[in-house]
Amino acid sequence: MAGNSFGQIFKVTTFGESHGAALGCIIDGCPAGLRLSVDDLRRDLARRRPGGGGVSTSRKEDDEPEILSGVFEGRALGTPLTIVIHNTAQRSQDYDKLKNVYRPGHADMVWDIKYGFRDYRGGGRSSARETAARVAAGAVARKFLAENEVSIRAWSQSIAGITAPSPNDDEFSLDEAEANEFRIPGRSAAGKIASKIEEIRSAGDSAGGVVECHVNGLPAGLGEPVFDKLDALLSHAVMSIGAVKAIEFGAGFSVSGMRGSECNDRALPLAGSRKTKYLSNNSGGILGGISNGDSLVFRAAFKPVPSIARKQITIDNTGKEIEIEITGRHDVCVCPRAVPVVEAMTALVLADLMLRARADRNVTF
Numbered sequence: 305m306a307g308n309s310f311g312q313i314f315k316v317t318t319f320g321e322s323h324g325a326a327l328g329c330i331i332d333g334c335p336a337g338l339r340l341s342v343d344d345l346r347r348d349l350a351r352r353r354p355g356g357g358g359v360s361t362s363r364k365e366d367d368e369p370e371i372l373s374g375v376f377e378g379r380a381l382g383t384p385l386t387i388v389i390h391n392t393a394q395r396s397q398d399y400d401k402l403k404n405v406y407r408p409g410h411a412d413m414v415w416d417i418k419y420g421f422r423d424y425r426g427g428g429r430s431s432a433r434e435t436a437a438r439v440a441a442g443a444v445a446r447k448f449l450a451e452n453e454v455s456i457r458a459w460s461q462s463i464a465g466i467t468a469p470s471p472n473d474d475e476f477s478l479d480e481a482e483a484n485e486f487r488i489p490g491r492s493a494a495g496k497i498a499s500k501i502e503e504i505r506s507a508g509d510s511a512g513g514v515v516e517c518h519v520n521g522l523p524a525g526l527g528e529p530v531f532d533k534l535d536a537l538l539s540h541a542v543m544s545i546g547a548v549k550a551i552e553f554g555a556g557f558s559v560s561g562m563r564g565s566e567c568n569d570r571a572l573p574l575a576g577s578r579k580t581k582y583l584s585n586n587s588g589g590i591l592g593g594i595s596n597g598d599s600l601v602f603r604a605a606f607k608p609v610p611s612i613a614r615k616q617i618t619i620d621n622t623g624k625e626i627e628i629e630i631t632g633r634h635d636v637c638v639c640p641r642a643v644p645v646v647e648a649m650t651a652l653v654l655a656d657l658m659l660r661a662r663a664d665r666n667v668t669f
């Protein structure tokens with residue numbers, strides 16, 4: 305099976321299945337000397353864990369990371385860095401009756417067609433449990449970026465059709481987003497979502513939503529201008545997260561209805577600062593595939609969780625139509641738990657491009 309690695313210099317390989325012994329990652333290319341401990345990994349892993357309440361799965365994993373290699377006396381050695389997270393709360397019997405059945409909206413059938421054999425317990429490697437390994441790797445990338453004054457923040461921008469306040473609204477608060485179970489940055493939107501999610505959950509159904517991500521402090525000049533454009537790599541990274549069906553940068557799809565005069569972001573006179581500022585950010589901070597020094601802004605749309613409690617009609621592996629009822633533990637909407645995953649994938653792209661940028665110009669050592 306190909307495609308388990310991501311990145312060129314800061315290169316991450318993830319491993320593990322939902323109901324196997326463990327998941328984890330190996331990072332090749334982490335710069336030597338970076339200060340790192342398991343505490344740096346715990347915060348984001350805790351944010352990815354189900355937060356309780358009605359929106360998340362009731363599967364409770366400790367997600368305690370263990371660093372097996374690549375760190376000595378609290379600093380990265382520059383050697384392969386291995387992180388392992390043991391699975392402790394598998395309940396594989398929940399999946400026995402799904403062994404020969406294809407869950408609608410899930411990867412079961414296409415995995416069987418492609419490989420002829422699959423780990424049906426919890427979706428195996430197609431399960432979002434794999435994202436724990438991405439979040440661990442992303443936390444290392446984030447540490448490197450923080451030392452370069454780059455910060456990444458994402459939040460739920462909408463859930464079940466209820467939209468959060470925008471960053472310019474008074475009610476917008478990232479502290480509030482971290483305090484409520486939906487990661488929505490406004491109290492009244494969180495209240496409306498709570499009753500909507502309860503209604504959807506009681507009906508045995510699920511909901512979709514949008515995660516918005518902003519990166520601040522990003523220097524101009526990141527991104528390789530042909531195939532490895534910054535927006536192309538971010539799209540690859542974010543679209544590789546399960547349930548993501550679309551991504552848009554800056555003004556996104558709405559640019560198609562704008563005039564050039566509205567869409568072009570005007571650069572302001574430098575006025576002593578070395579950092580370019582702009583009057584608007586319709587480009588999402590990217591021009592020609594290269595960061596332009598403004599905030600990087602994008603949104604990713606997540607489909608409703610495919611595993612729903614209500615009865616569904618599907619087929620089994622003999623092609624016979626059958627009715628199924630999915631009894632495993634599932635999220636009602638993935639957005640709150642996807643927020644740290646989106647941040648992690650963004651961090652992986654940016655750390656890699658920052659290291660690649662060091663090779664872009666002739667510099668003397």
Ligand SMILES: Cc1cc2nc3c(=O)[nH]c(=O)nc-3n(C[C@H](O)[C@H](O)[C@H](O)COP(=O)(O)O)c2cc1C
Pocket residue numbers: 361409410411430431432435545546547548607609610611633634635638641642645
């Ligand atoms: C953080 C996160 C949590 C998820 N939780 C669930 C879940 O509890 N149940 C489920 O069926 N799908 C869940 N998904 C979605 C599936 O992983 C995804 O829909 C499935 O692998 C099929 O892939 P596709 O939707 O990208 O085509 C989750 C996804 C993410 C990112």
